[in-house]
Amino acid sequence: MQYKIKNGAVYYDGEMVLENIDIEINEGEKIAIVGRNGCGKTTLLKAIMGEVELEEGTGEEDFRVTRVGAFDVSYLRQMPFENESTPMEEEVRKVFSHLIEMEAQMQTLVAKMEEGSDERAIASFTALNEKYIALGGMTYKKEYKTMIRRFGFTEADEQKPLSDFSGGQRTKIAFIKMLLTKPDILLLDEPTNHLDIETVEWLEGYLKNYKSTLVIVSHDRMFLDRIVNKVYEIEWGETKCYKGNYADFEKQKKDNYEKQLRDYERQQAEIARLNRLIERFRYKATKAKMVQSKIKLLEHMKIIYAPDRADTKTYRAKLQPKMPSSRIVLDTNALEIGYEEPLATVDLHLERGQRLGIIGGNGIGKSTFLKTLMGKVPPLSGRYQFGYNTDIAYFDQQLAQLSGDKTIFDIFSEAYPKLNDTEVRSALGAFQFTGEEVFRTASTLSGGEKVRLTLCKILHSKPNVLILDEPTNHMDIVGKQTLEDILLDYEGTLIFVSHDRYFVGKIADRLLVFEKGSARYVDDTYAIYEEKRQAALAAAEAEEAERPKESTKTPKKVRHESTQKMLDKRRKRVERLEGFMEECERQIAELSARLEDPEVYSDYQKLGEIQSEIDGVKEKQETYEEEWTTLMLEIEELEAEA
Numbered sequence: 001m002q003y004k005i006k007n008g009a010v011y012y013d014g015e016m017v018l019e020n021i022d023i024e025i026n027e028g029e030k031i032a033i034v035g036r037n038g039c040g041k042t043t044l045l046k047a048i049m050g051e052v053e054l055e056e057g058t059g060e061e062d063f064r065v066t067r068v069g070a071f072d073v074s075y076l077r078q079m080p081f082e083n084e085s086t087p088m089e090e091e092v093r094k095v096f097s098h099l100i101e102m103e104a105q106m107q108t109l110v111a112k113m114e115e116g117s118d119e120r121a122i123a124s125f126t127a128l129n130e131k132y133i134a135l136g137g138m139t140y141k142k143e144y145k146t147m148i149r150r151f152g153f154t155e156a157d158e159q160k161p162l163s164d165f166s167g168g169q170r171t172k173i174a175f176i177k178m179l180l181t182k183p184d185i186l187l188l189d190e191p192t193n194h195l196d197i198e199t200v201e202w203l204e205g206y207l208k209n210y211k212s213t214l215v216i217v218s219h220d221r222m223f224l225d226r227i228v229n230k231v232y233e234i235e236w237g238e239t240k241c242y243k244g245n246y247a248d249f250e251k252q253k254k255d256n257y258e259k260q261l262r263d264y265e266r267q268q269a270e271i272a273r274l275n276r277l278i279e280r281f282r283y284k285a286t287k288a289k290m291v292q293s294k295i296k297l298l299e300h301m302k303i304i305y306a307p308d309r310a311d312t313k314t315y316r317a318k319l320q321p322k323m324p325s326s327r328i329v330l331d332t333n334a335l336e337i338g339y340e341e342p343l344a345t346v347d348l349h350l351e352r353g354q355r356l357g358i359i360g361g362n363g364i365g366k367s368t369f370l371k372t373l374m375g376k377v378p379p380l381s382g383r384y385q386f387g388y389n390t391d392i393a394y395f396d397q398q399l400a401q402l403s404g405d406k407t408i409f410d411i412f413s414e415a416y417p418k419l420n421d422t423e424v425r426s427a428l429g430a431f432q433f434t435g436e437e438v439f440r441t442a443s444t445l446s447g448g449e450k451v452r453l454t455l456c457k458i459l460h461s462k463p464n465v466l467i468l469d470e471p472t473n474h475m476d477i478v479g480k481q482t483l484e485d486i487l488l489d490y491e492g493t494l495i496f497v498s499h500d501r502y503f504v505g506k507i508a509d510r511l512l513v514f515e516k517g518s519a520r521y522v523d524d525t526y527a528i529y530e531e532k533r534q535a536a537l538a539a540a541e542a543e544e545a546e547r548p549k550e551s552t553k554t555p556k557k558v559r560h561e562s563t564q565k566m567l568d569k570r571r572k573r574v575e576r577l578e579g580f581m582e583e584c585e586r587q588i589a590e591l592s593a594r595l596e597d598p599e600v601y602s603d604y605q606k607l608g609e610i611q612s613e614i615d616g617v618k619e620k621q622e623t624y625e626e627e628w629t630t631l632m633l634e635i636e637e638l639e640a641e642a
Helices: 041-049 088-115 120-133 140-151 168-182 197-208 221-227 246-281 285-300 367-374 408-415 421-429 435-439 449-459 476-487 501-507 526-546 555-597 604-641
Strands: 002-012 015-026 030-035 064-068 073-075 185-189 213-217 230-235 238-245 329-337 342-352 356-360 380-384 390-393 465-469 491-499 510-515 518-522
Touching: 015 041, 015 213, 030 041, 030 221, 030 246, 041 073, 041 185, 041 213, 073 408, 088 120, 088 168, 120 380, 120 604, 140 168, 140 197, 168 367, 197 213, 197 367, 213 221, 213 526, 221 246, 221 380, 221 501, 230 246, 230 476, 238 246, 246 285, 329 367, 342 367, 342 380, 342 491, 367 380, 367 491, 367 510, 390 449, 408 421, 408 435, 408 449, 421 435, 421 449, 449 476, 476 501, 476 510, 501 526, 510 526
Parallel strands: 015 238, 030 213, 030 230, 073 185, 185 213, 342 518, 356 491, 356 510, 390 465, 465 491
Antiparallel strands: 002 015, 002 064, 230 238, 329 342, 329 380, 510 518
C-alpha cells in the first residue's frame, strides 16, 4: 500500500495555501505533520482524504497523485450521529455489526445442531466460527469496553443517549469508533486535545502498537516523540521530510541548516576569491590561460543558496515581578475544594520562586482548586492564605474567550488606561499584534490569538505570582517554546495546570497530583515522578504475576452449578460428536468396500468418484475429532474445578 502526492498545491479563493506538497505514505508508517498554526496542516489532511482539490504546485516535477493497492482512509471530525437517542454503547458496537451478525448466525446453527445430527449445520458452524475468531470475535467486547473506560466514560455513561453528551464527549465517541474500525490509513488532527495525561499515555501505547498507517497532526512533542517514525514539516507552503521522531526532526533540521549555511558561506568566499584573481590578472597576457580556467570554473560551479530562515516568528516578553513577594507565598491547611460534593483536600506550602505544576484527570478538581485560590469558588472547609505582598495574575481559558466588537487596541488600553498610544502599540507588538492588526475586533481572532492577547494583558502587569490554567491550549510548538523560555526566566512564583507533559516536565520543579478524591503533593520534577510511577506500576504487575491465583469469589454453590451446566453442555456435545465420528467410520468402511467391487476397480472414473467421497468424509471426520479433542480438554479442566 502506498499513497503519494508529488508537486501538489492547494488554493483557497485564489490564494495559495500550500504551494509544493511532496508526501509519501507507506504501509505501517507512523507520520507526524508539524508546522506553525495556519500553515496548512489540516488542509493537507483534507487533501489526502480527497476533500480538498489538489492542483499543480511550483516545484520542478510534474504534479501527480499515486495510489498503489486498495486501502481505506479515515479522518476524525465531529459529525452528527444518525440517531441522537441511541445509547452510547450501542453506537460504539455498530463498528462490530459484522461480528454481532455472525454471533446471531452461530446461535441459529447451534440450535439446529442441538435438534439432531445436521452435517450441513455443523460444517457451516465450524467455518463461521473460524472466521469469527480470526476477525477478533473473542476479544472485541473487551477491546471496546477498555477503550470506553480509557476515554473517561463510566459504565452508567454507556446507556446514556448520545444527545446527553457534550460536543467534546461526542468527539471522543467518534474517536473511539474510528480507532476500533482500524482503517488502513488513520488521519488524526490534534488527537490529544482535551485528554488528560493518563488518557494520553494510554492512547500513546495503543497507537504505538497500532498495525495500520498513522498520519498525525499534533503540537504535543512528547506524544510525537513516542509514536512517530517520520516527520513532514510544512514551512513557507512547502513540505520537507525527516526520518525519525520529533526530537530527531528538530536535530536534523538544525544540523541541515547549519551545514547549508557553512557550505554557502564557504562557496561565497571561494567565488569572491576567484573573482579577485580574475580581475587582478584579466589584462595580463601571460595569465590569460589561468584567467579563462577560473572563469570556466565559476560558470560550471553548482550554486549553493543561502538556507531559508526557519519560520520562528513569535511573541516576546521579558517577565519579571515589579516587586518581590514574601518568602511564603501560599499556605493551605485541610483545604477542601468542590461544589456540592468535595473533590479533594489540599495541604500545600509554597515559597517564593517555586514552580508548581498541577496534573491529573479531567473533572477531578484541578481548575476548581485554582478558582478557589482566586475566590471564584468558596472552599467547603479548611483554609488557604497567600503571603504578604503577593501580586497575583490569573489566566484561564474562559478569560481567553474574548468576543464582541472591541478592538485589540481597546481591550488592552482599557486594562492599562495610563499608557499612551505608542506604549500600547509597543506592548501589543511584542505579542505579534502590529500595524493595522491592532484594530481587528475580538470576534475575528483565532483561539491562539485570543490566548496571546490575554497573556499580553496579564504579563504586562508584572505580577510576582502567576496562576495559569492550561496556558498552552491553541499554541503551536514555537509558541509553547517561547512561553517556556519566558517562564523559566521568571523570578516570581508559578502555579499552573497543564496536560502537556513536555511543558510540565520543562517548567515545574514540584507537582500537585490530583487523583479521584485526593490531591497529593510531590516534591519532584515530572521526569522523576514519572520514573517512580512507572517503576511502581511495573513492581505491582510483577507482584500480581507472582501471586497465586485466588479462587473466584462466586459462592461455591453458584460456582458449582455454573460449572456443572458447562460440563453437561460439553458432554452432550461430545456424545453427538462421537456419534458423528462413528457415522464417518461406517461411511468410510462402506465406500472402501465398494472399491473392492470388480465392476468398480476396473472403472477409473468410478474409482476416482468414490475416492473423492472417501476423502470428503475423512476431512469431515478430522474436523469432528479436532472439536472432540478440544472439548475433552475443557471437560478435564471443568471436572478439576468441580
